[in-house]
Each structure stands twice: as structure tokens, then as C-alpha cells.
Amino acid sequence: MAIAVFAVCAVIIIAGALGVIIFRNPVHAALSLVAALFGAAVLFLTLDAQFLGVVQVIVYAGAIVVLFLFVIMLLGVDVAERLQTEPIARQRPLALAVGAGVLALVLLFAVGFDLSPSTRQGAMPALDNCIGLPLNDPARDSPDVVLCDGPEVASNVSQIAEGVFGDYVWAFQLTGLLLTVSVVGAVVLTRRGRSLPAPANADVTHDDRQPEAVS
Amino acid sequence: MVDSFWYLALAAVVFAIGATGLLVRRNPLIMFMCVELMLNAVSITFVALSRRLGDMGGQISVLFVLVVAAAEAVVGLAIVVAVMRRRARVTADDLTSLSG
Numbered sequence: 001m002a003i004a005v006f007a008v009c010a011v012i013i014i015a016g017a018l019g020v021i022i023f024r025n026p027v028h029a030a031l032s033l034v035a036a037l038f039g040a041a042v043l044f045l046t047l048d049a050q051f052l053g054v055v056q057v058i059v060y061a062g063a064i065v066v067l068f069l070f071v072i073m074l075l076g077v078d079v080a081e082r083l084q085t086e087p088i089a090r091q092r093p094l095a096l097a098v099g100a101g102v103l104a105l106v107l108l109f110a111v112g113f114d115l116s117p118s119t120r121q122g123a124m125p126a127l128d129n130c131i132g133l134p135l136n137d138p139a140r141d142s143p144d145v146v147l148c149d150g151p152e153v154a155s156n157v158s159q160i161a162e163g164v165f166g167d168y169v170w171a172f173q174l175t176g177l178l179l180t181v182s183v184v185g186a187v188v189l190t191r192r193g194r195s196l197p198a199p200a201n202a203d204v205t206h207d208d209r210q211p212e213a214v215s
Numbered sequence: 216m217v218d219s220f221w222y223l224a225l226a227a228v229v230f231a232i233g234a235t236g237l238l239v240r241r242n243p244l245i246m247f248m249c250v251e252l253m254l255n256a257v258s259i260t261f262v263a264l265s266r267r268l269g270d271m272g273g274q275i276s277v278l279f280v281l282v283v284a285a286a287e288a289v290v291g292l293a294i295v296v297a298v299m300r301r302r303a304r305v306t307a308d309d310l311t312s313l314s315g
Contacts, residue, residue: 002217003217006217006221006222010221010225013225013229014225014228014229014232017228017229017232017233017236017252018232020232020233020236020245020248020249020252021232021233021235021236021239021240021245021249026242026244026245029245029248030248033248033251033252036229036252036255037255040255040258040259043222043225043259043262044259044262047222047262047263047265047266048266049262049265049266049274049277051274052258052262052274052277052278055278055281056258056281059281059285060251060255060281060284063285064251064284064285064288065251067288067289067292068244068247068248068288068292071244071292071295071296072244074296075295075296075299091238091239092239094238095235095238095239096235098234098235098238099231099232099234099235099238100231102227102230102231102234103227103228103230103231106223106226106227106230106231107223107224107227110220110223110224110227111220156274159271159274160271160274160275160278162271163271163272163274163275164275164278167272168272168275168279171279172279175279175282175283175286178282178283178286179282179285179286181286182285182286182287182289182290183289185289185290185293186289186290186292186293189290189293189294189296189297190293190296190297
């Protein structure tokens, strides 16, 4: 069952990723990115990272890709690009070679990684020993049973909170600062300057030069 | 949960697809999406190994990767909007005014 879920998710993710690089229309590419992100979110759920799975859908697929689509629609660039032009000679085969090289490199590392059963006591020790019982089962009340939804097993959100506000609080504050800086940067970059906004009957080649001083 | 190697292999494939797409495509918006693909592949790696080793730091790192990806997308798209206001159809090869 776990293998089936992983296989379906893997197919969805790889299909979405291939769709991003193959589709000529940016809107189609954004939608296949959403498919890949949904597959990754389900993968996170199978890995007991429930908070991250939900946050992935809400933030990544629901905000970042929507931002992409806003910009695509705002600029009217949903016209397909021509895939035939190659600015560097033999760029496409070179890119495929580089991609294959990256894949080989990462897989080489993954094979060499020690994946034997871990005896380390990490932050999630109780998840392997807990049992799941239905809510009306009288065996839930016996004293030596560790339930998967009981108080001994901390929820994923509280585990992440213990880390973010504990060991990683500095990184948390710095990412808050980063977000503020990026918002300020976005506002500054998209300002139109001090010139008056273009009138409705202006021609297409408007420029944003400062208005000359009247002598 | 399947064996960790398959999660790492899937993340490797997605990363390679994203890297290839970044090198092939010339539309800046699609190049951004390829970068997001690569960040997603790294997130899958982080979460798989976090579950494997029982260390919460992997999932917290994914949270930070998400935040940084959001900030990068915001600024990058602001740049794309600012550039594309001047000329209509811009590809990554036309932005050469900073080159020597």
C-alpha cells in the first residue's frame, strides 16, 4: 500500500516536472508545477510531515504559483515561446548532458548513503512503537498501551514549534527579516518613479524619465 | 514509508529535470519555475532524511526553504515585471545590458 502511494506520487511529480520544462505556454507550465507540488505534498504526508504537507499546498501551490500566474496574466506573456532558437550552439544536448550528470552525481551519493536501520533516538521515537485503535475500542484504556493519537506522541506541529522557537529561533527571526526586505524590494522595483502616470491615449513606447524642469 | 533510497532517487530526478529546464528554457518565468522545482526536490530530500534519522531539523529546514523560495519569487517576479514594462517580449538572452 505504501509502495502504491509512493509510486503514484512519483509519477505525478515527474510528470509535472517534465511538463514544466516541455510546455511552451507559461500558463500550462505553471499548472503542471502545481501538479508536481501536490504530489510532493502527498509525499510529505506519507513521511509523517503533516504540517509541511499542508503548508506546501497553502503557501507553495496556493500563493507562490498563483503569484506566478498573476504576473503571467498581468504582463500578457502567455504567448508561447519558440523552442527552436538556440542562442548557444548545441545548447540543448549540452543541457541534457548536464542534467544527466547531475542525476548521476546525486544518485551516486544516494547509493553510498548508509540506509541501515537507525538506532538513533531522534525527535520522533514513539511513532514506531505506537498502535492505532478505533475510538470506541475498550483496549484504549489499558495502562501500558501507547496510542498513536495519545499524549505521549507529540503532534507534528508541536514538534516543529519546539524546533523553530527553540534551536532555530535565530534563523526564524532572520527569515522574517528576509521577508520584510523582499517586500520592500518588490515595492521599490515596481514603482513607476515620480513621473505622472501615462494618460489613456499614450502610445506604446512610453518611458519613465523624470519630467524636465520648466525654466 | 518506502525505503529512503527511493525518495532520494525521486528527488534526484526532479532536481535533474529542473536543472535541465533551467538551462534549456529562455522565458524568465519558466526559468523561475524550474528553480522552484529544484527547491522542491531538496525539500523532498530533507523530509525523507528527517523521517529516516528521526531529526526534526530536516522539516524545519524545509520550512525555511519555503520562506526563502517565497521571498526569492517575490523579488524575481518584481524584476521581471519591471523589465517587461519597457519591452514586451523579453527572454533571458535579451537582458545583456550589464555584460561587458
